[in-house]
Amino acid sequence: MTTAKPSFWNPGEIARPKGEAKLHAPSAQRNRDAILAVLREALPAQGLVLEIASGSGEHALHFAQALPSLTFQPSDPSPEARASIAAWIAESGLGNIRPPLDLDAGGAAWPALTPAAILCINMIHIAPWSAAEGLFAKAAAVLASGAPLYLYGPFRRPGRPLEPGNAAFDESLRGRDPEWGLRDLGAVTALAQASGFFAPEVVEMPANNLSLIFRKR
Numbered sequence: 001m002t003t004a005k006p007s008f009w010n011p012g013e014i015a016r017p018k019g020e021a022k023l024h025a026p027s028a029q030r031n032r033d034a035i036l037a038v039l040r041e042a043l044p045a046q047g048l049v050l051e052i053a054s055g056s057g058e059h060a061l062h063f064a065q066a067l068p069s070l071t072f073q074p075s076d077p078s079p080e081a082r083a084s085i086a087a088w089i090a091e092s093g094l095g096n097i098r099p100p101l102d103l104d105a106g107g108a109a110w111p112a113l114t115p116a117a118i119l120c121i122n123m124i125h126i127a128p129w130s131a132a133e134g135l136f137a138k139a140a141a142v143l144a145s146g147a148p149l150y151l152y153g154p155f156r157r158p159g160r161p162l163e164p165g166n167a168a169f170d171e172s173l174r175g176r177d178p179e180w181g182l183r184d185l186g187a188v189t190a191l192a193q194a195s196g197f198f199a200p201e202v203v204e205m206p207a208n209n210l211s212l213i214f215r216k217r
Contacts, residue, residue, distance in 0.1 A: 022091070023056035023084035027122070031206065032062045035121065035152055038203050038211045039063060042148050047116025048073055050142075052105050052135060053123035057085030063119075064097040071096045073113065075103035106134035115142060121152040124188070125170075128179040132188065136195035143216040149197065151212040152205065155185045163208045188212070 043049060046069045051060050054074035064072045074085050074097065085100040101111055105123065118139050124132040139149045154166045162170060166182060173180040189199055192214045203211035 021083045021087035023081070025056040025058060028056060028058040028062075031152070031209070032059055034206055035059070035211065036063060036066055038205075038213075039067070039119075039150065042117075042150055042201075042211075042213045043067065043070060044116045044147070045069060047071070048113065049117045049119060050113055050115040051075060052103065052118060052120040053077075053127075054085055054100060055081055055122075057081070057088040057100070059119075059121055060085065060097060061088045061092055061094070064094050065092070068096055070116075071098065073098045073101065073115070075101040077102065077104040077107075104131075104134075105138075106131040110138050110142070113142060115147075116144075117147055118143065118149045119152075120150070123153070124151065125153055125173060125182050126180055129183075132183065132191060136191050136197065140196040140216060145216050147216050149192075149214040149216070151188070151200075151214070152209060154182050154209050155188065155212075156182050157185050166208050185210070185212075 048071050049063070050073045052075060054060050054076045057074055060072045060074040064070070076082055076085065079102075082100040082102065089097050089099065103110055105120070106128065120135060124135070136149070143149065154169065156162060156170075161167075162182065170182040173182070185202075193199060196217050197214040198217055200212040200214045203213070205211055
């Protein structure tokens, strides 16, 4: 059973021009360069980068264009998302991005891959906690020591209230599904450490989001 929704799964946040398979996520356009700046420092110089919950595919495409020495493997449990990713790839003509995989972070098994890094952008708050558990467990099983698992999104942080925009977003998510919602940074860190990762490097991002860079012990 699919547990993780596509990373664009927000009402009014996704658009598709008539007759096209490509989906357009405005948030991907807004945050892709800020994320790329962090990835330039966090990712290895070469190797395979697996992206979990690739959504429309625009992030993977942007990163592949900017980082030609890396090969990107997008994935998503949604057929609609995978069709969009494939359409973006076909239009781009890039040789360092693979066809999308049907992969559910919380599913029973992942395909046999040996990634040098894993990315997961805007997923764990739009999925049950079991998706985060699956992500860390399976990432720990396939990443080498020192390899990064990169997460991006809004989080709850100890000792500080949610910003008004994030509080409203959290409320809307929980109203749609009680298993969704912004995750506590301490709980995510504890899960990561129990799964075999070091505590994350935390990078402040625009619009009250965070980049979390976990490295495999």
